[in-house]
Amino acid sequence: MKLSSSVFALLCLICEIVSIALFLRGFFPVPVKSSFSAKSKVNDFPAEPQTGSGPNSSKAPAPLFKRVVIVLIDALREDFVFGSDGRRFMPYTRHVVERGSSHSFIAKARPPTVTMPRIKALTTGSIPGFIDVVMNLNSPALLEDNLIWQAKSAGKRIIFYGDDTWVRLFPKHFMEHDGTTSFFVSDYTEVDNNVTRHLDGTLKRDDWDILILHYLGLDHIGHISGPHSSLIGPKLMEMDDIIKKIHSSLISKESEGTLPNLLVLCGDHGMSETGSHGGSSEPEINTPLVLISPAFKRKAGFEEPGVLEQVDLTPTLALGLGLPISKNSVGHLISAVFEELSLREQLRLLQINGHQLSRLLQDSSPTFHKEDGYEQFRMAEKSHGSWMKLYVDGNTSEVLSNMGKKVLKQYLEALKAMSSALSKQLGKYDMYSMIMGMIFILQVLFLLLLAMPEALSREAVVDVPLASSLLSLPFYLLCLFGSALHVLICTSAGGPCYLCSLPWVLVFIVILMSSAFTCALASMAARRMSTGNKTPTKSSNWTLSELDALLLVGMVGHTLSLGSSSFIEEEHQTWYFLLNTLCLAVFQDVCRKYFREQRHRGEEEDEGPLLPSSAKEGPSFSPAAELGMSPGSEKWLALATPLLTLTCCRLLRSLNQTGVQWAHLPDFGHWLNSGDHKAFLSLLAVVSLVLIFLLVQRHCSLVSKIALALGLLGVYSYRAAVGNVLFPWQHSSRAVSKGTVEARFVYVFVLGILFTGVKDLLRSQVMSSAVDSGRLKSRGLWEVYSGVVLLVALLFRAHNLPTLACCLLIQTIMAQFIWKKLHYDAAQTTIMHYWFGQAFFFFQGNSNNIGTVDISVGFVGLESYVEAPAIFLTALSTYAGPLLWACHLLCFLSSQRDRAVMGLGHGSYCFALLRSIPAVFYVVLVTSLRYHLFIWSVFSPKLLYEAMHTLITTAVCLFFTFMDQERSARP
């Protein structure tokens, strides 16, 4: 099957998008969530069976504890308390665990074992999914139903000291708080002193109900020197003293007639043998959980602590405080805590917990009837009812207590089954889908790479041996093998699996395609080998210029840099750096072009001054002449171009500070937006808009020029209406409106210009003369381009308009003096466009963090939020930089008479390759780093950006292919 380069690139990109989508589906499992976003209320409690339907029947159970102190020690490993370290360094805690009235357990934390999701798990009782966290990056406050919210709305007074993640998650929830930043990992004393210094005062007071302490020092020590360092011992002793202090204070406050207090000692996650955390190794997920209260029976000696899930603490604490269990909690009650209660009360609490779990199960799984736990719970509820009947009747025989114990056991089993059914659905990567997506995307990449010599040849035609491979034997064998594997995996898979839930036909098509790809790849590789052996000399005469070397090194370097989380956070630095070097390399090329000629002429004069020689004008066409300048000045303009570009880039760089490490530094954009400098911002906006008009109008027809001018005026009046800039002729302070009318006015012109452009493009199809049609087509393309520019000008914030103007300026001068004059080929030009596009993505203030996406763009010209246009506009404005450069590349390549023939094909092929290499590398990388500490604070958002960028590139390639098809359709 013979395909032109552009069609080939487009098909590859489409396959890539599909496989990335599959990968993402596996990477971000759908979290278990109640379909109602409301929070649990007290009157949601189920009625206690057989007590009539009076108002008392569904009242909340009485609280068990008066006050609760939660001591959360970050990265407290299980053996720090229960192991030999605990015996040595935490004597008091060990004594309480062994002899005191306490319960101790090993609580298993779910990966990712990182602080923030663990705090979320402890407070909501759910297990946060990755997509959940990524989606919540914009609003760090926890909106889900949680224990803290429940406590606060029940009127409990909460005090918090420790890691400021809590303060960010629960703003305004605490009566008193002092957050400590965990940013400086090297400090392990101050962070804890900051918590402890409040302790004495707080313990003396009586005005609080819940005290939460989150100690960070141990985690920091782990990060610095690991779990066996000499710093661990003193830290654990310090913690032991704190436990002792709190415990004795609580005991001294204990008085007859009031409820007992509860002290909870727990860790959010453990610590691996190297001292880090985030993964799922045993020492990382096993944390101690010690509950200390006079309400419990005294221990006789050390018993092996029982194992439970970390989320089990949430319903236990909720019911212990007489609060409703939060909606998405998947844990079940720790029955030991309640064993001193009467049987009736115990059954009641278990019923409440079971009711909540069964509701969640109904919401999250369509096949909840088939779950064992659900059935068991129904049974248990029934026997609970008959037990209550006997109880209300006043029966107090042994039969009753035996029967009650049976009901209790039934309940416990039902709870356990439901809880595990719920947690099975989440917190797991769907590895099968991920690996299939990865295999696909790798196949596509190899296909692209193998096709490189053909795709970049003069014919720009790729021959994919698909038909022959469809008839080969290995293809059928592979299909069989794939199907067998699929059946095997799906029947044995433990967790949820997206591919297995797909219809059989779809999966079979997937297997067919994968096998066909493999066969095609093999035969292409074989063909390449044989031609490579035949003509080995062909590659040696292809020399690498400095610029080619730089472009290659840059691409490889950037791709490799994605392996480091800092380089992802600071990716803009990589691009700015590469772009600068590129400009300098281009500058050197220009110098070489203009000065070497001179040197050949002026070799005899040894120390002569550097006079501009009157360079011979080869071609009759000269860009300088077109701009109305003398031909002699063209050389100086060409020399000035890279320098001007460098200056522009340097200025833009300080316009929007982005990234993480230096994001807090003041930048020019903030200065402009601060309100005091509105006049300056207005002036800058006007200058930018005028510059945009001057730069864009050159290629357009008269009608489009007028439309463009009016449209840009509209942009300014929109910004004035929204209140960003000043209206010079209207001094009365107008009320700030939403500017809907103005924005729609601009939309009309955008559509008008786009329509004119498309009309020209279509008309060029039916023209008879090739020259005329070529000119018309080029004009049509430029008009479409100016339509896009106008739309982007509307969407960009006022302080970003200079970015757009600089973008257009650089495009114009580079095209005039560099790309045309220095005869860079289509591949080199494409790579440079790609680099510029990437740099402009960051120049406009984006970063690899979801938080920097400007969502307000979705409301431009709309009265209210409408999903489809809002998403489109947001995507357009976020990716404006790469998009504009890609559009410019298209216009530039097709306006080049001499190489338009294969230029477009080469361009779109290079674009596809440039996008595929980092995307594929990144997908593989993320798979291998899926237990990394920063997996979803850094790597997952970047994955979403990569996927989105690939989608945008596919759209651009589609446009390329259309233009290329028009060309090839003509004789």
Next chain:
Amino acid sequence: MWDVEIRGMASAHAIIASSIFMATVMPAVFVENFSVYGTHMVWLYCMAGSVAVVNIAVFWLLGISPPTKKHTVSYKINRLFRSCLYFILSCLFFHTVVVLYGAPLLESALETFSLAVLLSTLTTLRCLCILGPNVQAWIRVFSRDGAMSVWDTSLQITTGCSVIGAWLGAFPIPLDWDRPWQVWPISCTLGATTGFLTGLLAAPVWIHWHRKQLTYKLK
């Protein structure tokens, strides 16, 4: 003749390299708490100064510099004056380039300028010593196939290595390791110095290796 020249160059390079070593070790005697990170600026100036002095001395003694046509004092002063001017211009040039690469404009301007001085010392000063203040000759040496002697080739190699070293030295800056050498401009100066040393080492080896292919036009 070849071997003699290469040997001469190797020994000259060895002297320059040892001067860098001395500049790193010697100041510890005179300066309290001297260390490459802690008192980085002192180290930088020491090194730049010693490299400059040793370079000038070596090339003056060896007589590598192009023969001057006239021997009048005024001509020599003119040459000296122009050399100084070129050196300062090159410092300003490097400073501009570093700022374009993203160094802060006003903040830590002294550090940036020190880096520029170091780079000029490692590159421009050697050019001035070997080629004299002659822009045409510089352009010749740094265009393709422009080397006319062993010294030209060594100049190409050391200059390229120093600049690439400084370029590579900028890479670790964004990493969040909080190491002392990530402070601006330490990694870049270290990179440039390492590159320069590599160049000094590589130049004789490379020339020796490629002595068959190298055919210089006779002067």
